[in-house]
Amino acid sequence: MREASLPKRIDAANQKAIERLFQADPVLVDVIPAKEAIPALVDHTILHAGPPIAWDQMCGPMRGAVVGIAMFEGWADDLRQAEELASEDEFAFHPNHHFSAVGPMTGMTTRSQPVLVVENRAFGNRAFCTLNEGLGKVMRFGGNDASVLARLAWLRDVLGPALGAALRKSGGISLKPLVARGLTMGDEMHQRNVGCSSLIVRALAPDLARSVEDHSMLADMLAFLGANDQFFLNIAMAMGKAVMDPVRGIDAATVVTAMSRNGTDFGITVSGLDDQWFTAPVEMPTGLYFPGFTAADANPDMGDSTIVETVGLGGFAMAAAPAVAGFVGAGSAAEAANTTRTMGEITLARNPEWTMPSLDYQGVPTGIDIRLVVETGITPLINTGIAHREPGVGQVGAGVVRAPFDCFEKALTALADRLEVV
Amino acid sequence: MNCCVNQVRRGLFLDSVVLMQVSRTVAALPGVEDAALMMGTPANQEILENSGLLVPDGESAGGGDLIVAIRAEDETAATAAMDQAVLLLDHPAAVRAASAAVQPRTLRSALRVDPNANLALISVPGDFAAAEARKALRAGLHVMIFSDNVSLDDEIALKLEARQRELLVMGPDCGTAILGGIPLAFANHVPVGDIGIIGASGTGIQEVSCLIAQAGAGISHAIGVGGRDLSDEVGGISTLTALEWLESDPKTRHIVLLSKPPSAAVVERISAELDHSRKSFTVCFLGAEDLPLPANAVAARTLRAAAASASGFQEDTSGGTGLARPLAGERKWVRGFFSGGSLAAEAQVIFLDQGIRVTSNAPIQGAHALSEVTAGHTLLDLGDDQYTRGRPHPMIDPAVRDDPLRQALHDPTVGAVLLDIVIGYGASEDPAAHVARILGHHGNRDPVVIASVTGTEEDPQVLSRQVSILDSAGVWVRPSNAAAAEAALACIVA
Amino acid sequence: MTRPPEDRKTAEPDQSSIGLNLLEAPIRVVNIGLQKFADDLVGQDVEVVQVDWAPPARGNTRLANLLSRLMD
Numbered sequence: 001m002r003e004a005s006l007p008k009r010i011d012a013a014n015q016k017a018i019e020r021l022f023q024a025d026p027v028l029v030d031v032i033p034a035k036e037a038i039p040a041l042v043d044h045t046i047l048h049a050g051p052p053i054a055w056d057q058m059c060g061p062m063r064g065a066v067v068g069i070a071m072f073e074g075w076a077d078d079l080r081q082a083e084e085l086a087s088e089d090e091f092a093f094h095p096n097h098h099f100s101a102v103g104p105m106t107g108m109t110t111r112s113q114p115v116l117v118v119e120n121r122a123f124g125n126r127a128f129c130t131l132n133e134g135l136g137k138v139m140r141f142g143g144n145d146a147s148v149l150a151r152l153a154w155l156r157d158v159l160g161p162a163l164g165a166a167l168r169k170s171g172g173i174s175l176k177p178l179v180a181r182g183l184t185m186g187d188e189m190h191q192r193n194v195g196c197s198s199l200i201v202r203a204l205a206p207d208l209a210r211s212v213e214d215h216s217m218l219a220d221m222l223a224f225l226g227a228n229d230q231f232f233l234n235i236a237m238a239m240g241k242a243v244m245d246p247v248r249g250i251d252a253a254t255v256v257t258a259m260s261r262n263g264t265d266f267g268i269t270v271s272g273l274d275d276q277w278f279t280a281p282v283e284m285p286t287g288l289y290f291p292g293f294t295a296a297d298a299n300p301d302m303g304d305s306t307i308v309e310t311v312g313l314g315g316f317a318m319a320a321a322p323a324v325a326g327f328v329g330a331g332s333a334a335e336a337a338n339t340t341r342t343m344g345e346i347t348l349a350r351n352p353e354w355t356m357p358s359l360d361y362q363g364v365p366t367g368i369d370i371r372l373v374v375e376t377g378i379t380p381l382i383n384t385g386i387a388h389r390e391p392g393v394g395q396v397g398a399g400v401v402r403a404p405f406d407c408f409e410k411a412l413t414a415l416a417d418r419l420e421v422v
Numbered sequence: 423m424n425c426c427v428n429q430v431r432r433g434l435f436l437d438s439v440v441l442m443q444v445s446r447t448v449a450a451l452p453g454v455e456d457a458a459l460m461m462g463t464p465a466n467q468e469i470l471e472n473s474g475l476l477v478p479d480g481e482s483a484g485g486g487d488l489i490v491a492i493r494a495e496d497e498t499a500a501t502a503a504m505d506q507a508v509l510l511l512d513h514p515a516a517v518r519a520a521s522a523a524v525q526p527r528t529l530r531s532a533l534r535v536d537p538n539a540n541l542a543l544i545s546v547p548g549d550f551a552a553a554e555a556r557k558a559l560r561a562g563l564h565v566m567i568f569s570d571n572v573s574l575d576d577e578i579a580l581k582l583e584a585r586q587r588e589l590l591v592m593g594p595d596c597g598t599a600i601l602g603g604i605p606l607a608f609a610n611h612v613p614v615g616d617i618g619i620i621g622a623s624g625t626g627i628q629e630v631s632c633l634i635a636q637a638g639a640g641i642s643h644a645i646g647v648g649g650r651d652l653s654d655e656v657g658g659i660s661t662l663t664a665l666e667w668l669e670s671d672p673k674t675r676h677i678v679l680l681s682k683p684p685s686a687a688v689v690e691r692i693s694a695e696l697d698h699s700r701k702s703f704t705v706c707f708l709g710a711e712d713l714p715l716p717a718n719a720v721a722a723r724t725l726r727a728a729a730a731s732a733s734g735f736q737e738d739t740s741g742g743t744g745l746a747r748p749l750a751g752e753r754k755w756v757r758g759f760f761s762g763g764s765l766a767a768e769a770q771v772i773f774l775d776q777g778i779r780v781t782s783n784a785p786i787q788g789a790h791a792l793s794e795v796t797a798g799h800t801l802l803d804l805g806d807d808q809y810t811r812g813r814p815h816p817m818i819d820p821a822v823r824d825d826p827l828r829q830a831l832h833d834p835t836v837g838a839v840l841l842d843i844v845i846g847y848g849a850s851e852d853p854a855a856h857v858a859r860i861l862g863h864h865g866n867r868d869p870v871v872i873a874s875v876t877g878t879e880e881d882p883q884v885l886s887r888q889v890s891i892l893d894s895a896g897v898w899v900r901p902s903n904a905a906a907a908e909a910a911l912a913c914i915v916a
Numbered sequence: 917m918t919r920p921p922e923d924r925k926t927a928e929p930d931q932s933s934i935g936l937n938l939l940e941a942p943i944r945v946v947n948i949g950l951q952k953f954a955d956d957l958v959g960q961d962v963e964v965v966q967v968d969w970a971p972p973a974r975g976n977t978r979l980a981n982l983l984s985r986l987m988d
Contacts, residue, residue: 007988338524345527371987376527377974421985435970437950486975525968532946532965545949546969554948564938601943604962607953643939671939847956
């Protein structure tokens, strides 16, 4: 009886999904212009974070980023003109995810920007992410003034090419072992990346030095990299995308392949449901605010960075990062450990290569199963930065936010239909 | 102008004992007329509505949400009470808050904690119990279902599946088991010995096991099979498995079977099983006459007779006539309020055997249903479904008995009040003290209050202490439920 | 009472209680429901795991039914 074997069929499919996930071999190999990485990125095409969204639904920071990047690319002379073009449907908006890419917060990806390239050597697929701009007034929070555009230009013309050259010289940096080290240093790769950011700069420095003849330029680059505790976030995101993409499209599998937000909607994709998005309104993060800011200033949840939780890091690995617990207002170290344990209720496996010393080297909970989310009512917990609702102001706090239950309910119903469960 | 407020807590589930405790505290707040905390299922919403506790705010609740409902004499009192209720919900008892590690949320993750678990004890709301039991069976565990309101169809399906997997389902509605000396759910601490019990009733098992302990003997295992196991539809599936287990248990010499009377067909089937056994049996189908039993089985009409038969003690059926006092004029009637269904049934057997007419909400054969007569002796099972819809069982919450008891004490036509006090694990901390509080200064006045305590010295409440508390409150304490019923009879016929 | 290993998505059980019924081996309990039952068992040195239970699928019966077809 076909019906009786359905759970077994799903379990087998999930097993295959987990195997593919763990077989991944993500390597940071290059930094190249986005148009080389993604040929479909022509003029007037803008990739954004999260599931599909139209201009008139975009939140303040995302609109700020759109008009800013339009100017950066030379598609508009000023912000007003950029806004007009946007409202006249002159730009083609697509999710990063549809083009093997991810981007933090507003997640703008356009043809001229340099993107990190992570190659999953086990399957040959690649994933891309722009370079992290640093803190403060930046485009990922909707910043679009001259200083923001100037920095983007510097990334495009100076740092990007230099990093690319250094990476090519190095033959690529294997990311799994680096992340494993970061977990023992208190990183969880979403809100806390200082360990891995330090490790990657250390790994790149010699080849960077060999690739940049001008000492003053090299000094500027190292200063920039050294000042950015979150530099590794974008690498971790591209890694997550590269790891999860081969897990897409396994018939009957219920493993989540992506989670993402566009400031309005939260979307998930599920292995057995190919690239279909299941969306619901984003929830508001709860957390701690920097001095001078309150919850009234917060933008709704945004960014592709939840790909990090999708592979078992971030909020899922909070037990490895007790310092983050206080930072995001999740409480004490014991509560951080409990968060990881609770995420264990909705995941199928523990990653043997990414272990947490404080939990007796238990592996991070990996492989979110939509059936377990629906059964237990426990939704994935995400460590996230909180952006100011006004474009360009920047980060105003950090907190935890949940993936909406409705996404999983919709996905489960769709899967049941697909599998012809009456 | 009284005021009713509701608050809905989405996705908050608390077990029925916690809900009861919070409800009780909130209901006692100044100005509060009534309060209830219930999960927002359609059935519960109806109960709230019927109690005048549901307002539109509460109607939005779903089955996984908690409704806090309060009716108070005015808005101020209602708001204050709601604030207090919210505080109680947000700051759960110290015990749970203090535990460092989270508890597993499902059977599946519990089995990661203990892969060698062999028994699932299930006491979730009835609507969900069958699904949990099924999961447990498929994971290879035996199951004890404390929950009631499980459908008959589900019970049959579960027991058939269990049988096929060589597993045992105790229940549904199984309140008591003792395995290898370990009391489970509502059970007493009794010495280990060579008498096994298979019971379709929790309090029946409790009374028999405690009387056996009183006689200086002990219990090997007491296996609860649930109230419907010996029905025609279920056909005794769990009883059969229990018989097989006790048959091959070297520590069990004699087996007591307890149930309300099954149909003739089922009795015949059980009889055939007993006939194949090498052990000896006492069969107590409360109130049943003329059972066709094989030579190795003896019939007992009451729980006390069953305990006597199994352990070899002599029953004292005198009813303590020397202590009886005649009831004055108008005071003719006996009112019994029982928390144990089998104890209510046993009392009915004793009355009917003396030819005394009796009425009950759970009448045995020969007794009258409540709807039929208005006056007369009444023996009520307060644990019956009609009393426990949306309320905790009287063994969990002794307050269920308070109002009926008070009414009886002030009723000039009542001559004797009969109570059962069941102690042991699962029972409340001090049932005797609770009764004593309700009796207040009633003392030795009429109606005479007669009670028995089902329990042992080793129970947390300590049998002798409970007896002493009741004694000081003016209660006439008898050594068994049967003896208490006989004492009440003695008052009537004296 | 054998437990086919594929029905138990767990670590390897030890050999001591395979094939035994509840009377032949010490009971090891998973308590799903009233916390009080677990507390009483802990007090008697019985191995017990308390499940922090909530209605499946947040009380949504349609979803719970779907789940039962998709999950063992």
